[in-house]
Amino acid sequence: MSxxxxxxxxxxxxxxxxxxxxxxxxxxxLIFPDESLTYRDLAARAMRHAKGLMAMGVKPxxxxxxxxxxxxxxxxxxxxxxxxxxxxxxxxxRYRAHELAYVTDNADLVTIITTEQVADQLNFVDRLxxxxxxxxxxTDPMDLRLKGCPRLRSIILLGDGGRPFAVTAERxxxxxxxxxxEAVHERRAFARVRAPGIILxxxxxxxxxxxxxxxxxxxxxxxxxxxxxxxxxxxxxFWSPLxxxxxxAILPLVAIYAKGGTYLSMQHFDAGVALKMLETHKVTAxxxxxxxxxxxxxxxxxxxxxxxxxxxxxxxxxxVQTGAMKEMLAKAMPNCIQVGTYGLSEAAGTVCTSSLSDxxxxxxxxxxxxxxxxEVKIVDAFGNPxxxxxxxxxLVRSPGLLDGYYKDPVKTAEALRGGWLHTGxxxxxxxxxxxxxxxxxxxxxxxxxxNVAAAEIEAYIGTHPAVKMCQVVxxxxxxxxxxxxxxxxxxxxxxxxxxxxxxxCRGKISSFKVPRHVRFVTQWPMSTSKIQKxxxxxxxxxxxxxxxxx
Numbered sequence: 001m002s003x004x005x006x007x008x009x010x011x012x013x014x015x016x017x018x019x020x021x022x023x024x025x026x027x028x029x030l031i032f033p034d035e036s037l038t039y040r041d042l043a044a045r046a047m048r049h050a051k052g053l054m055a056m057g058v059k060p061x062x063x064x065x066x067x068x069x070x071x072x073x074x075x076x077x078x079x080x081x082x083x084x085x086x087x088x089x090x091x092x093x094r095y096r097a098h099e100l101a102y103v104t105d106n107a108d109l110v111t112i113i114t115t116e117q118v119a120d121q122l123n124f125v126d127r128l129x130x131x132x133x134x135x136x137x138x139t140d141p142m143d144l145r146l147k148g149c150p151r152l153r154s155i156i157l158l159g160d161g162g163r164p165f166a167v168t169a170e171r172x173x174x175x176x177x178x179x180x181x182e183a184v185h186e187r188r189a190f191a192r193v194r195a196p197g198i199i200l201x202x203x204x205x206x207x208x209x210x211x212x213x214x215x216x217x218x219x220x221x222x223x224x225x226x227x228x229x230x231x232x233x234x235x236x237x238f239w240s241p242l243x244x245x246x247x248x249a250i251l252p253l254v255a256i257y258a259k260g261g262t263y264l265s266m267q268h269f270d271a272g273v274a275l276k277m278l279e280t281h282k283v284t285a286x287x288x289x290x291x292x293x294x295x296x297x298x299x300x301x302x303x304x305x306x307x308x309x310x311x312x313x314x315x316x317x318x319x320v321q322t323g324a325m326k327e328m329l330a331k332a333m334p335n336c337i338q339v340g341t342y343g344l345s346e347a348a349g350t351v352c353t354s355s356l357s358d359x360x361x362x363x364x365x366x367x368x369x370x371x372x373x374x375e376v377k378i379v380d381a382f383g384n385p386x387x388x389x390x391x392x393x394x395l396v397r398s399p400g401l402l403d404g405y406y407k408d409p410v411k412t413a414e415a416l417r418g419g420w421l422h423t424g425x426x427x428x429x430x431x432x433x434x435x436x437x438x439x440x441x442x443x444x445x446x447x448x449x450x451n452v453a454a455a456e457i458e459a460y461i462g463t464h465p466a467v468k469m470c471q472v473v474x475x476x477x478x479x480x481x482x483x484x485x486x487x488x489x490x491x492x493x494x495x496x497x498x499x500x501x502x503x504x505c506r507g508k509i510s511s512f513k514v515p516r517h518v519r520f521v522t523q524w525p526m527s528t529s530k531i532q533k534x535x536x537x538x539x540x541x542x543x544x545x546x547x548x549x550x
Contacts, residue, residue: 009220009224010193010216010217012188012191012220013079013197013216014046014079017257018083021039021042024039026039026040029257030042031237031263031264031265032071032266033273035072039260042075046076046080047083048173048176049076049081049083049176050184051176051180052156052175053111054183060086061085061195063089063108065091065111066090066113066245067113070249074090077113082191082197087195087196087199088197088198089198090246090250091201092245093245096127097131099131099209101131101132101148102208103211104148107406110151110152110153110154111155112128112154112155114156116161125155133148141154141165141166141171144165154166193216194215194217195215196213196214197215197219199214202346210406210408210411211408212405212406217400218401219251219400220254221373222251222349222350222371223251223349224254224255225373226251226252226255227256227259230313230353230356232261233260236262237262237264237281237283238256238262238263238264238284238287239264239285240252240286240287240288241266242293243268247343248349249265249287251349264281264283271296271297271300275303276306278306279306279307279308279310282310283311284312288314290530294316294321294325295468299491303332312335313336314338317339317341317342317367320437323463326364337363339368342435347396347398347400347402352367352369352435354367354368354369355368366435367436367437373400374397374398375396376433377429378391378393378395378427378428386428389428389431390428391427392426393422393423395421396420396421396423402416424441424442426444437455438453439454439455443455445482447481447482447484448480452484452512455472457472457509458471460508460509465494466490466491466496467488467489468489469489469524470486470489471486471531472484472486472515473533473536475537475540483517484515484516484517485536486501486518489521489522489524498518501518502514517544
């Protein structure tokens with residue numbers, strides 16, 4: 001296909017699905033380990049959800065919370081909300097009660113779609129009852145009255161269960177029967193491409209997440225640009241293990257639907273199940289993205305014997321992974337093109353990614369060039385552009401940027417200045433425009449006046465053969481203000497002491513970069529896909545304060 005034939009069609013999420021269902025009705029649109037849907041079936045289910053939401057009073061622009069694990073219903077609802085003219089607010093399934101209460105109120109949700117028992121230790125309804133004061137005492141499921149969440153009118157409960165305060169799946173389906181297809185299409189016809197389609201609550205470094213207002217145009221255009229860069233077609237099968245409430249799952253989903261291919265996912269990431277899916281369904285493109293997932297895949301006992309020969313593309317971002325991972329992937333999948341990617345929720349996902357024609361060296365040591373329609377520049381602390389090779393803050397400008405943080409003009413003004421998104425990330429561009437990520441500006445330590453990137457220390461400690469994962473945070477120090485502290489997860493069957501870690505660092509990295517504290521962990525405090533460093537920092541600060549008091 002020539003460049004002139006590669007069109008980007010700015011449209012809404014709802015129209016995107018209906019267009020795919022018209023062009024590829026019998027193609028598998030969605031595959032989970034135990035269930036699959038064609039485009040025709042997926043469109044029909046999305047229409048039914050749109051009708052149910054409209055019957056319950058959801059109006060254009062209303063915010064609909066989706067508190068579900070990754071599942072087929074999540075995709076139905078994502079497109080159903082769009083067809084009804086609403087805005088989907090994916091809610092992180094790991095959120096605890098107080099976090100659910102915060103997002104429900106902050107996002108002005110009018111309804112929440114959820115399910116009850118998900119796992120032995122996870123019941124979303126119980127968690128909502130804990131977080132939303134007075135919910136358990138409500139008796140009219142069509143008209144909730146909660147002081148802490150004044151706009152919340154209803155909770156829709158999927159599955160066979162029921163609670164007095166929740167609209168059952170049976171009642172929801174009955175309500176859907178009262179709305180016609182024509183009514184949905186009339187609602188859909190009024191949808192604007194620049195209207196918000198999704199509000200993504202960012203996770204990571206702050207205690208309260210921020211709601212990124214992402215328009216239909218932003219997510220659709222960015223996804224289509226990604227599909228073109230990866231040369232996807234209707235024959236591709238695109239697998240992403242990320243939860244569907246994460247941008248790194250929504251982005252490849254929309255990208256492959258723009259081409260009429262198949263999207264594969266799973267309720268929760270399990271490396272063994274994932275490898276079986278990759279082999280059985282002859283997956284051609286994958287989007288594992290993050291180090292914890294890559295590590296679990298590579299070190300699973302079935303990895304070496306799994307036939308991955310169908311895979312032609314993997315977004316592995318080897319430039320920010322360990323050398324051992326690069327060697328193992330090259331050996332296991334010699335014909336698979338490894339690409340690097342830089343992106344963030346505020347830019348609707350991918351900002352830069354490799355081209356398939358880039359050299360292996362470029363694809364595995366850098367994170368690609370900006371997608372079409374996206375501009376990137378590197379600036380110093382005063383906003384001055386920096387030349388190739390110089391490190392500074394990454395700024396992004398594109399139609400795919402968020403329109404702001406919901407109900408937070410202060411943070412919006414901080415992030416969006418002069419038409420550019422100030423990412424807070426440290427990066428550099430090479431002479432050919434390929435980007436490299438060097439860490440967060442807020443992930444920089446100030447050790448006795450020296451600027452130290454946590455990522456640099458993490459990368460070096462990660463070269464130790466016993467280290468599976470390392471995360472570095474700043475710890476308070478009376479003399480140096482702060483010093484590096486390393487949290488380390490070891491490979492199963494290996495051992496390492498704190499002193500051995502220090503010995504491994506001394507003489508290899510600058511003395512002020514050598515960790516002053518080493519802690520070993522078996523579990524990380526996680527958001528959707530990122531390790532929450534602020535929790536590691538809080539844990540260490542509490543420990544040090546208790547020790548000082550004693």
